Amino acid sequence: MTNYELLRIINFVERMRAPFDENVQSATPDAVWNIVLSLMKSHLRGESVTMSSLASSSQIPFPSAMRKIHQLIANGDIDQYRRKSTGKATLLAPSAKLKMSFATYAKKAKAVLSDTWGVGIGGANSEDYYFGAAHLEDQTVPPLNLIEQRHTPHQGLRFLLHDDSYFASMRNLLSDFRSKLSPRQNFQLVPLSELYATLFKKQTANASEYDIIAIDIAWLGEAISRKIIRPLDPFLGSRDIDPLDFHPTVWATGSWGSEQFGIPIYSTFEALAVRKDLFDDRGLGMPTSFDKVIDAARQLHQPKRGLNGIVWNAAKGAPIAQTFMFLMGCCGASVINVPVSGSAIDYSHLARDMYRPRVQSEQGRQVLDYMRQLLKYSPPDILELDWNRALDYFMNGEASMLYCWTMRASRLEYDAESKVKRKVEYLAHPHGAGGSTVSPVGGFLLTIPANLSPDRAKLAFDAISWMASPSAMKEHVKNGIPIAPCFSVKADPEATITAPIVRLVERLARHNRLPTWQRPPIREYGEVERILGENIFAALRGELTDAQALEKSQNEIDVVMRQGGRY
Secondary structure: OOOOHHHHHHHHHHHHHHHHHHHHOOOOOOOOHHHHHHHHEEEEEOOEEHHHHHHHHHOHHHHHHHHHHHHHHHHEEEEEEEEOOOOOOEEEEOHHHHHHHOOOOOOOHHHHHHHOOOOOOOOOOHOOOOOOOOEEEEEEOOHHHHHHHOOOOOOEEEEEEEEOHHHHHHHHHOOOOOOOOOHHEEEEEEOOOHHHHHHHHOOOOOOOOOEEEEEEHHHHHHHHHHEEOOOOOOHOOOOOOOOOHHHHHHHHHHHEEEEEEEEEEEEEEEEEEEEEHHHHHHHHOOOOOOHHHHHHHHHHHHHHEEOOOOOOOOOOOOHHHHHHHHHHHHHHOOOOOOOOOOOOHHHHOOOOHHEOOOOHHHHHHHHHHHHHHHHOOOOOOOHHHOOHHHHHHHHHOEEEEEEEEEHHHHHHHEOOHHHHHHHEEEEEEEOOOOOOOOEEEEEEEEEEEOOOOOOHHHHHHHHHHHOOOOHHHHHHHHOOOOOEEHHHHHHOOOHHHOOHHHHHHHHHHHHHOOOOOOOOHHHHHHHHHHHHHHHHHHHHOOOHHHHHHHHHHHHHHHHHHHHOOOO
């Protein structure tokens, strides 16, 4: 359960209690109830709480309120600490015990409401449904045909999605108490490797098992070449999706030649997350280059105190392969000879020599050298860390810096267990020699399977059109999910004020520093990623020298391109 959902439950129970206090003459204020709710709200919002401010929230006389507060302190429900800036004022915060017990109460409240509204059954797991926001009712009403299909047995839309924060949030909103557009069991959320395998290796069925499939933007070329997804142009003219509402680079991630095959449902960007409090304590400036990252990591690396200089995605396979590609981009080069440009590239028209690998290059050598230096100031198990485990290190306060996708970084701010919320600065990728400060674009497209019937395909696109609407995307930004592929969402003050990552992305977009060429979405992308994921990992494990790993990768990618008739 996130902080956002806890705040909504607090708001709901307060609103339910208010009519009782206002209309029952013999009702008296429940001081403990008011104190706990006020304290939890302030904690979730990151606000400081003093003795006097908490006492005033109790709605009883001040001396009685102070006795209640001291009793809660004695019982271990409230912790006291000194304000760091002055060391004078005593501040209050809910104890770990109170936070845990309140979370349990909130889950049980959800279960009761679910049973009352006919969503859950008996002792259903409270995580199987979602407590929607009050402003959810202001969202665009789903198309009528979508509302009607949810009541038709066995006709609910079926989704194959990536298992991440955004798609979990989407599933929650679409199965919310009030919208309930599709049963929760119709949403299959799977890890990236399983999503790839399901999409590309299970094509025996005559009809698709799913109506809507999310694909990584780097898989577009392969999905089209293997005729797995259908073009969406026949639907676009009569629907509410406006290409001009998207940043051109983001919209182009779903384009192939003159046709649109996918709708960008969210954008994510590789960034460097930095513990601003630790940097300030040491008087360190924000790192803008490889050398400055290494220098900061060296100064902040204190493994005996449980603090590592940096964590990054170094596990074998896709994590380390993508890290290598992104860092080559920081040196001004792609792993194949595509144009290095700030504008969108039409990958359907690459010339022959543009497919030639560039791994065995000065940029490749520079990146491997940088990775070796990072190893010195990383956790001992760094070569086992994928995206989630690297994030956990940083979120638990065990690292000073983190290379990560901004979508995953949203957990740093909204996850109830995060120890670093409001302590993080988000930076574009520091550059290597001869490179520039950029943040590569990632994210997912919503696509429709090629072998879906025409009627189901139309229904699927209606759903995509609604899910990709500015109002739906704004809802996710309010939930702390920094997607914002739409200009209208990024321009909304209510949305951007809640997401510092959104503001970083907007600054980068204005300067054309959100490229896609680090992971070119050609049909051979999966093979390129596999080759790098094996050989770069072998070099960092000491099984190959840097020169051997680069040469082996260069030659193997060259073979793939030649066999595919690229040159």
